[in-house]
Amino acid sequence: MSQQGHAVAGSGGLVLGVVQKLDEKHHIIPEYKIEEHQAEAEVRRFLQAILQARSSLQDEMMLLKEHPHANELLPILESHHLMLSDPELQAGTKCFIEQEHINAEWALKRCLHGFEQTFEHMEDVYLKSRKADIIQVGQRIFQCLDVSPLAVNQAQSIMLAADFAPSDVVTMWRDGVAGFVASQGGKDSHTMIVARGVGLTGLVGAQGLFEQAEDGDILLLNAEENTWVINPSPDECLAYETQQHDLDKKRDALQAYATQSSHSRDGFYLPLLANIEFEEEVDIALQYGVDGIGLFRTEFLFMQSDTLPSEAEQAAYYKKIVQGMGDKPVTFRLLDVGADKLAHVQTLFGDYDGENPALGLRGVRMLLRRPEILKAQLRAIVGCGHTSEISILVPMVVSVEEMQAVRTLLEEAKLELNIQQNIALGCMIEVPAAALIADDLAKVSDFFSIGSNDLVQYGLAVDRSDEHVGYLYDANHEAIKRLIQMAVDAANQQHIPITVCGELAANTAWTKTFLAMRVSGLSMTARHVLAVRKQLRDL
Numbered sequence: 001m002s003q004q005g006h007a008v009a010g011s012g013g014l015v016l017g018v019v020q021k022l023d024e025k026h027h028i029i030p031e032y033k034i035e036e037h038q039a040e041a042e043v044r045r046f047l048q049a050i051l052q053a054r055s056s057l058q059d060e061m062m063l064l065k066e067h068p069h070a071n072e073l074l075p076i077l078e079s080h081h082l083m084l085s086d087p088e089l090q091a092g093t094k095c096f097i098e099q100e101h102i103n104a105e106w107a108l109k110r111c112l113h114g115f116e117q118t119f120e121h122m123e124d125v126y127l128k129s130r131k132a133d134i135i136q137v138g139q140r141i142f143q144c145l146d147v148s149p150l151a152v153n154q155a156q157s158i159m160l161a162a163d164f165a166p167s168d169v170v171t172m173w174r175d176g177v178a179g180f181v182a183s184q185g186g187k188d189s190h191t192m193i194v195a196r197g198v199g200l201t202g203l204v205g206a207q208g209l210f211e212q213a214e215d216g217d218i219l220l221l222n223a224e225e226n227t228w229v230i231n232p233s234p235d236e237c238l239a240y241e242t243q244q245h246d247l248d249k250k251r252d253a254l255q256a257y258a259t260q261s262s263h264s265r266d267g268f269y270l271p272l273l274a275n276i277e278f279e280e281e282v283d284i285a286l287q288y289g290v291d292g293i294g295l296f297r298t299e300f301l302f303m304q305s306d307t308l309p310s311e312a313e314q315a316a317y318y319k320k321i322v323q324g325m326g327d328k329p330v331t332f333r334l335l336d337v338g339a340d341k342l343a344h345v346q347t348l349f350g351d352y353d354g355e356n357p358a359l360g361l362r363g364v365r366m367l368l369r370r371p372e373i374l375k376a377q378l379r380a381i382v383g384c385g386h387t388s389e390i391s392i393l394v395p396m397v398v399s400v401e402e403m404q405a406v407r408t409l410l411e412e413a414k415l416e417l418n419i420q421q422n423i424a425l426g427c428m429i430e431v432p433a434a435a436l437i438a439d440d441l442a443k444v445s446d447f448f449s450i451g452s453n454d455l456v457q458y459g460l461a462v463d464r465s466d467e468h469v470g471y472l473y474d475a476n477h478e479a480i481k482r483l484i485q486m487a488v489d490a491a492n493q494q495h496i497p498i499t500v501c502g503e504l505a506a507n508t509a510w511t512k513t514f515l516a517m518r519v520s521g522l523s524m525t526a527r528h529v530l531a532v533r534k535q536l537r538d539l
């Protein structure tokens, strides 16, 4: 019997593949059969891993004794040390190896699963929560068994995990993975945005799937309708083939729009631009015939390394993007780390530990806190040797002063590098405050760009990455419409261009509204440009 369910959001596409579950650290736990005569060596390998895990834990405990929070942390590690010596854990795993002739990792995984189930069914809330300790102890042993981190090349694999970072999506795409499913995540989370950008079929917020699926199960992902089926029946597979065929036909038909201009039937030109995160997306964008890059999320360059890229490294990277786009315009969005890209803020900026990162040091706030980083980025952009039109967008603006401070540094950078070319400085309207004071911001900005993803998040107080409130994340809410209208009115009044660069730009139900509002451009995931252009040309 097949099992099926729903997810909060999908990146588009259909795929049939084989389940590969990943643990919390995105490790693949290898599962394979061994010969009877190999069992003894396999048990030895397992026991050695336990010894190694215990000794490294002891080292950590020694180090921790100096730590100011040692009193709280030490008892936890001591309990982990006891668990590592637990005779049931050792005997249970040994038994699986010897009787079922399976490798140590698989045997340990099955044994841990038994423990987790026991804790899960406990009445006592405290004991129930101890399941987390079992998982952490398991991680330590897996590490000593030398389980390799996410590095995959299985074209048929669909990766399942609790969550994936945007960079994981790129790694999977580069490695040719068939698809992915995360239990957590929302529609416009950056993980979903990147998956749509590179065209990797995936689902987020697919609760229940991870628990029900086993490694090796066949999984059907429908990221068009946000559904999944484990071990589909022959009829379901047939329906998948038919739907795949229809989807291919639809895509082929849309491809004709790649070479057409972005004009409405009555001759109004509405540039359709691409949002990109990685250099590989330049080629993808060109295949879809975009009119330029409306949003280059530069933070993804910073997220690829544990150290800050130098000005020269940045300039070289930006140059590749600009040259790749030929004579088409490129808009660079200044570094926007923070919120769901927090891990990298901590790596790069070291000293930030705000309790509520979505409302903390994010975007322009972080940049103004570290002006030397902002200045280096501005110099890299203006000095990247561009010959086409480039502009710069400031993220998370809430005040006129923030725009003025960035402009001062931009002028300095241009002066230092002797750049005379006009470089427009735009303000992202992605916080309700910015929409509300859009008339003032319009006086200090060369253009606006509406970041609808965050405008919805902050306007409706709904975390865009949280699957539990995904049902509330709705750009059609009257409050969002009014905020957008305010920003458009202020831009029109001040005669500055205004584009939309959030995911809403790709929603064809809004194309007519944007056209009527006299919006000056729509920037979206490149593959959506074709459907929007088709809609535009019919208007």
Ligand code: PEP
Binding pocket: 193, 295, 297, 336, 430, 450, 451, 452, 453, 454, 455, 501, 502, 503
């Ligand atoms: C937005 O908020 O709409 C936007 C385009 O920026 P990001 O999705 O990178 O936050």
Ligand code: MG
Binding pocket: 395, 430, 451, 453, 454
């Ligand atoms: Mg944003």
